[in-house]
Amino acid sequence: MLRIIIAVIIGLCCIESRAQSWPAFAEQMEFQIYQESDPKLRNELLLAKLDSAMSLVNEPVDLHTIYRDCQRLDRKYIPSAQLPTYYWNMCLLAHLNKDHMIAERHLTNYEKATRDTSCQKDLLGFLVYLPLDSAKAEQRLTQLIERDSACADLRLLVEHQWPKKQRKGPYLLAAAVLPGSGLMAEGYIGKGTTSLFLNVASAIAIAAMWQAKLTFNLITWGLMLVQKFYLGQLNLTDRMYPTRRPKRNAREQIKREDTMRNCILRYPLNLRTWP
Amino acid sequence: MIFRISCILWFLGSVNLSLGQIDLDYLQHLSSQNLKLEHGEYLQRLKPTLTVDSCDYFWSKYFLQYHLTDSLLSKRPLRNSVFQQDTMALLLTALWALEDPYSPREALFSILDSSRHNAVGRLKRIEQMGLAPKNFPMQMELPMGLQESWQELRTYSKKSPLKAALCSAILPGSGKWYAQRSNTALVNTVGMSLFAAQTIESIRKLGWDHALTIGNVTVFAIFYSGNIVGSAKAVKVRQIELRNKFYRNAAYYYRRHYRPVLY
Numbered sequence: 001m002l003r004i005i006i007a008v009i010i011g012l013c014c015i016e017s018r019a020q021s022w023p024a025f026a027e028q029m030e031f032q033i034y035q036e037s038d039p040k041l042r043n044e045l046l047l048a049k050l051d052s053a054m055s056l057v058n059e060p061v062d063l064h065t066i067y068r069d070c071q072r073l074d075r076k077y078i079p080s081a082q083l084p085t086y087y088w089n090m091c092l093l094a095h096l097n098k099d100h101m102i103a104e105r106h107l108t109n110y111e112k113a114t115r116d117t118s119c120q121k122d123l124l125g126f127l128v129y130l131p132l133d134s135a136k137a138e139q140r141l142t143q144l145i146e147r148d149s150a151c152a153d154l155r156l157l158v159e160h161q162w163p164k165k166q167r168k169g170p171y172l173l174a175a176a177v178l179p180g181s182g183l184m185a186e187g188y189i190g191k192g193t194t195s196l197f198l199n200v201a202s203a204i205a206i207a208a209m210w211q212a213k214l215t216f217n218l219i220t221w222g223l224m225l226v227q228k229f230y231l232g233q234l235n236l237t238d239r240m241y242p243t244r245r246p247k248r249n250a251r252e253q254i255k256r257e258d259t260m261r262n263c264i265l266r267y268p269l270n271l272r273t274w275p
Numbered sequence: 276m277i278f279r280i281s282c283i284l285w286f287l288g289s290v291n292l293s294l295g296q297i298d299l300d301y302l303q304h305l306s307s308q309n310l311k312l313e314h315g316e317y318l319q320r321l322k323p324t325l326t327v328d329s330c331d332y333f334w335s336k337y338f339l340q341y342h343l344t345d346s347l348l349s350k351r352p353l354r355n356s357v358f359q360q361d362t363m364a365l366l367l368t369a370l371w372a373l374e375d376p377y378s379p380r381e382a383l384f385s386i387l388d389s390s391r392h393n394a395v396g397r398l399k400r401i402e403q404m405g406l407a408p409k410n411f412p413m414q415m416e417l418p419m420g421l422q423e424s425w426q427e428l429r430t431y432s433k434k435s436p437l438k439a440a441l442c443s444a445i446l447p448g449s450g451k452w453y454a455q456r457s458n459t460a461l462v463n464t465v466g467m468s469l470f471a472a473q474t475i476e477s478i479r480k481l482g483w484d485h486a487l488t489i490g491n492v493t494v495f496a497i498f499y500s501g502n503i504v505g506s507a508k509a510v511k512v513r514q515i516e517l518r519n520k521f522y523r524n525a526a527y528y529y530r531r532h533y534r535p536v537l538y
Contacts, residue, residue, distance in 0.1 A: 027316035034304045065312060072308070214480060216472040217487065 022059050025052065043077035047274050050089075054271045066271070067093040084114040085272045088124075092269055095128050103128045119147055119267045126154065127269075134162035150266070153259040160256060168241050175237040179230055182237035191240075195233040202229050297321055297333070303538035311341055332357040336364055336537055342371065344379055352386045362392045366535040369398035373526035376519045394533055401525045405518045408432035418532075424524045428517040431455075436507035443506040447499060450506025454513055463502055470495045 029049040036042040050069055053061040070086075070093055078086050087110035094103035107128050110116070126140035137158055144151045175182025179199035184192030202225035209218040305314040318333050325333070331350045335358050338347035352358040352368075359365070365387050372383035384402050387395050404411050408429045417425055434453065443450030448464030451457075474491040481488050 023312050023316040024320070027313040027320065030305065030310060030313040031301065031317075034301050068309075212480065214473075214476055214487075216469065216476045217491070220469045220473045 022053070022056055022061055026061075039074060040077045043074050046073055047078075047082075051273050054273060063093060063096050067097045067099075080113075082274050084110055084116070085274050087113055089271050091124060091128065092271060095124070100128070100131050104132060119144060119151075120269055122147075123151075123263060123267050124269055130157060130161050134158060137161075148266070151263055153255070154263060156252065156256050156259060160252070168238060171237050171241060172234065175234050179233050183233065183240065186237065186240055188240060191236070195229065195236070198229045199233070202226070297325065297329075299538060302333070306340055306538050314340075328355055328357050331355050332361070336361075339364060339367055339371070340537055342375075342378075344382070348379075348382055348386075353388060358386075359389055362390075362394060363535045364537065365390050365392065365395045366398065366529075366533055367537060369395060369402070370526045370530055370535070373398065373401065373522040376522075394529075398525070398529060401522070401529075404428075405521055408518075418528050420528045421521070421524055424517070424521045428514075428521045431514060431517050434510050434514075436510040439506040439510045440503050443503045447502050450503065451509055454506055454509035456509050456513075459509075467495075467498060467502060470498055 026049065029045065029052070033042055033045045033049065036045055046069060050066060050073075053066050053069070070090055073086065075083070075086065087106045091103050091106035091110055094100070094106060107125055110121075111125075122140050122144040126137055126144060129137040129140060141151070141154055141158065144154070171182040171185055173182075174185055178196070180192040180194070180196030182192070183195055186192075206218060206222050206225065209221065302314070302317070305317060314337060318330075318337055321333070322330055331352070332355055335347055335350045335352045335355065338344075338350065368383055368386055372378050372380045380402065384399065387399055390396070390399075404415075404425065405428070408425075409432050411429070413426060413429050415425065439450040439453045441450075442453045443463075446464070447467035448460045448462075451460035451463055470491070474488070474495045477485065477488040477491050483489075
């Protein structure tokens, strides 16, 4: 309550004295924080500054600035009733700033501090664990799907982030036996045919050199052509495997983004203002 | 509750009262917390109350902290007498120039031209040593951490890209050896020998006008000239690498030694 009063007073004074933008307001708030000697009150002022930053609509503050200020908060001066909000915001901000380990730590603290069973929490948990731990992300997703089957599409994100071990062996074996066939089997017909043609031409050239008894030419050209075309196509077969069917990949990317957008619209993950 | 609100109102009053004065402790707070937005806004707020020199001085320090090169240079810190008297700011400018290989070193060091402070002078000499190592003796009074990288740089500065190119022209691969790239040198020597052998073989067995001979001669010529250019480049690249290493070590040493802070 006190914090809100402070924020409102400061806000009104600032607006009264001169038409101010967010940076000017933030600077005024920072001056108050700097002048405050009581750490508890300083923390409250920092919370008021954060509240103001989060409530800006016309002139949104960048997330890194909010995250930085959030990190300056001293947890021991936050009342226990407000801790879940602090953990939630820190978790969300850390996740958005790609500070995954910090996000995980605050998610754990949030779960300990509250019995939140909302879909938002499960969705945030899923997003936090997605880059860290596939099993935990899967577990969160299962919980989410149990409540809302429309979220099943989120499995695409897990598959994309943690692709299943691919069986490249048969393709590589085919490429080793008949150059270009591995690429053709992967769907790259043009590349495979070109590779086959180049390897056949190389083999004919090397055989011709053998017949003409051009030993050094045989060794040098042989090494160059084998390295360039034969080993090259093996390497290409290996490299192209995960990115095969690029059109399908682009479609999947769009589908992933749509799924994510739908879920966020359904269960918005907002920063919470302190009660 | 009333007491706290009164406190806040008093603080608000003090903000307005202190508007005309610069609060260095507050600036230090903004700087130490890396509050770029608030720091810039505070300087903006102070602008009407400061002289041009003071204003440029604080803005220069702001740009120095956040490594905004163009903005820093636009404030012409060389002509700013206040900035020129701030040894710590000058030291930090020099350390930034030494540490960051992508910074405009020449322009940043030009800021320090009129400074006569010993510490700044040392860093200016370090820059000169890196730029022209041959002008300085091998044995110099340098801190222990710098001796090794200086001697390495000084020794290597004797090497010339032209000599490396000549070596490669006489014996392919030897230029790389001269540039102290022994692994590449070995690969080049073996590779070029094979190319030479195949070219000679095809000339002897097939004659000059055969397509394979023409192809072999072309390939040999391309690799041979590439090897010469590559050797000269290797010496230059190594020199830059050693210079940057020397600068980095110097910056590391002097940062620990002087412990410069902006505010």
